[in-house]
Amino acid sequence: MSTLAVTFGALMLALPALAEDEKIIRSHGYSYFGDLTYPADFPHFSYVNPDAPKGGEIALWAPGTFDSMNPYSRKGRAGRYSWMVYESLLGEMPASGGGAPADVYGEMYGLLAERLEYDEGKNWVIFYMRPEARFSDGVPVTAHDVVFSHNLLLEQGLPSYAQAVKKRVLSSEALDDHTVKFTFAPGISRRSLIDQVGSVPVWPRHWYEETGARLDEPRLDAALGSGPYVLDSYEVNRRIVYKRNPDYWGWHLPINKGRHNFDSIRIEYFGDDSAAFEAFKAGEYTFRAEGNSKQWATGYQFPAVDKKWVKLETLPDGTPPTPTGIVFNLGREVLKDKRVREAISLGYNFEWTNQSLQFGLFKQRHSFVQGSHLEAKGAPEGAELELLKSFGDLAPADLLTEPAVMAHSSKPDRLNDRRNLRKAMKLLDAAGWPVGSDGKRRNADGELLTINFPIASSGSATLEAVVETFTQNLQAMGIDAKFEKIDPAQFTLRTRERDYDLVFDSYRTFLDTGTGLHQMYGSSEAAFSLFNPAGLASPLVDAIIDYSLETTTAEDRDTALMALDRVLRYERIMIPVWYNDSSWVAYWDQYEHPAELPTYALGVLDFWWYNADKAAALKAAGALR
Known part of the structure; x- marks a missing residue:
């Protein structure tokens, strides 16, 4: 029997039994609803210059220090762009050499995989890989590397990632050297399944076996990648240089036309x-x-x-601005009371800050999807109101009738807006933190209301001034508030361990649903997820995310995401600041x-x-x- 016949037979045996009328979808790319902007024979992404010259150097900067070139470990401080040497089956980020275009949202195109097929119910997916793909040492990229990388993330990757993926992906198997199949768990949302496994970075199994390295440990001798750039040199805490690989296997691909144009990318580090x-x-x-x-x-x-x-x-x-702001650590007992969080929020004066420290150049952010069609406005109505009602007692009564929470307004002529400070003091009194004879707020046990706010010393002087003046307003309320500047490495460690009351941080915005929303905003990983700096754990948020994952139309999905924006703002997990x-x-x-x-992308390292x-x-x- 021929090798081709054996391979075909193995594939047929590997496929689960299908109903006679079940449809198999074959495609050069993937989107959840099956609609792709670019056809299979597209010559290049529409926004690139396909004749862009190759050459030269672009040099950028990074703050602080680095002690690792492994960006996938919780430990250490990884070098800037250390992820960019790796590729995935479908690709993810435009700057990484991925197959996701920057002019459409939610679409991915084949990178290491030239095509894929899956059943209509999305119970499994098979990727057919490009046999010409090579790691930078010339070794072929195979299905065995894909399976190895998937399992490595489950065993040694971030716990929040591993916990979520193990529930959804039942198995990964190499059907032959260039064909890999993933089978998904029944009875769960079909969202974030194919795109999840398709965007896993693919690492060289042979390198890990030869070196004995671990994914969860910081190291400077990083694993080889298959991407258009390779690590050329580094000086710890001074600079990193990536070189465009002239022998990169994928220069002929349409998705790479007009992209990855610089011969070298240099990053200079400063304190x-x-x-x-x-x-x-x-x-x-x-x-x-x-x-x-x-x-x-x-x-x-x-x-x-x-x-x-x-x-x-x-x-x-x-793109909607990143939801950046002053994040509350909800693990701190004092900050579990929403009245305390609202009172502290009132200490931030956006108008004065913008005028006095930021030259009036910013706008105030209110929403997690600011300026998009998903932004919740006014009181809920129509389909959104019905959805919130369907969650019963999980949805507070005032959430159903009151307008969406907006960032408060302040007077720009003075830092301490007295109206807001008076409102804040009443909230603190009601929460059981009255002012004593020494002007300090204590609870019934005599404990001081103390707030600690660390910032990295590598940040800008403007951010330091913003935090310092905000802290002054908290002190004016009788709160024992202080901020401290600490070195970047210590700051990284403290943020990973949630050793703070307040921190200047961000969440990710969203224009589509996906199980990544649970990592950012959900309860199951709230205790340790690096993507959830507040540690938010809300049954209502969980229910909305779960509903969004089960939607079958774009309209229902958008309704759920608008409700999610509304509830996140209602929870007051962060003080929204400014955006540009x-x-x-x-x-x-x-x-x-x-x-x-x-x-969706500026594209400096991608198509400039x-x-x-x-x-x-x-x-x-x-x-x-």
Whole structure:
């Protein structure tokens, strides 16, 4: 019997029994509802320049320190972009060489896999891998590496990830060297199954077996990848250099046309933002995404800008802003009372902060999906109201009748808005924290109301000023509040161990549902999930996420996600701060990008490119070495 016949027979035996009318879907990509923007024969993503030249270097900066090149361990501080050398079956992030385009949401296209097939009920999926795929050492990427990587994450990956995936993925098996099958658990949502297994980074089994390395340990000798970039060199706490791999196996793929254009990507490390900015002015690195409003408003007045050697751009950003803010640690007994959280929230004065510290350049965020069609507004009505009612006693009565929680307004002319401070004090009194004769708030047991707020010393001076003035308002309420600057490594450790009362952190926004919502906002992993810094554990949130995972139409899904936004705001797990609906970038004028940028990515490391003539002109003028 021929090898082909044996392989075909093995595949047929591997497939579960199918009903006669059950449909098998075969595709070059995946989206939950089956709709793909790009056809199987697409030449390239529509937003790239397919003729973008290859070459040159782009240099960026990173704050603090690093002691590992393994980004998948809870321990250590991983080097910036250390994940970018790895690929997956379908890909995930545009900057990582993945197969997910930046102009559409929720679609993935084959990367290590050239195609896939699955039953209509999404009980299993088979990926057919590209036999030409190679790791950077020339060893073929096989289905055995895929299975090994999947199991490695379950055994040594983040506990929240492993716990969630083990419930959903029953098995992974290599049917032959380039065919891999995943079988999913019955009776669960079909969301985040195919896209989950399709986006797992694929690591070389042979490298792990030869070295004995573990995924859960920090290390500088990182595993090889199969992506367009390889680690070239590093100096701990100083710099990392990635080089474009001329022997990369995937240059011929349509999804790679016009992408991964720089010959090298260099990351320079600095102790704080001030030192980093001075280094940018001196040309020590060449691209800077600016998040500091004071810097953007006043800092870019130096000779290189005047001479037009450095270019400033405000670029559109179509994604909902990251839900960033001052996050409450709900594991702290004092912060379990929502009245206390609301009172502390009233100590933040966005209007004064924006005007006095941020040059009026930001807008106030209210929602976890700010500015999108999913943002909850007013009181619930229609399908959303009916959905919330269907959860019975889990939904508080006032949630059904009151408008969605909005960030409070304050007067911009003074830091301590007296109206808000008075309201906050009444809330604290009602919560059992009256003010004593010494002006401090204590409970019935005489315990001080103490709040600790650590920040990383590598952060910007503006953030430090924001936290310091916010802390002053808490002290004016009689709270024993203090903030402390700590070194980045210690800050990383404390955030991982939730050793804080308040922390400046973020959640991920959402435009679609998926089981990742449980890792971010759900109860089952709340005690240890790194994606849930508040430790939120709400049965109502769990129920809404579960409902969203079972929806079969986009309309019902959107209703559930709007309800999720409403409930998250009702829970007051964080104080929303500011957002910018554009991206501020400054760069030495040797880079170019498409005139029309896609909605969901700036694409600096993805589809920008180097202009050799402009670079030569800068060097001839003495602007850059």
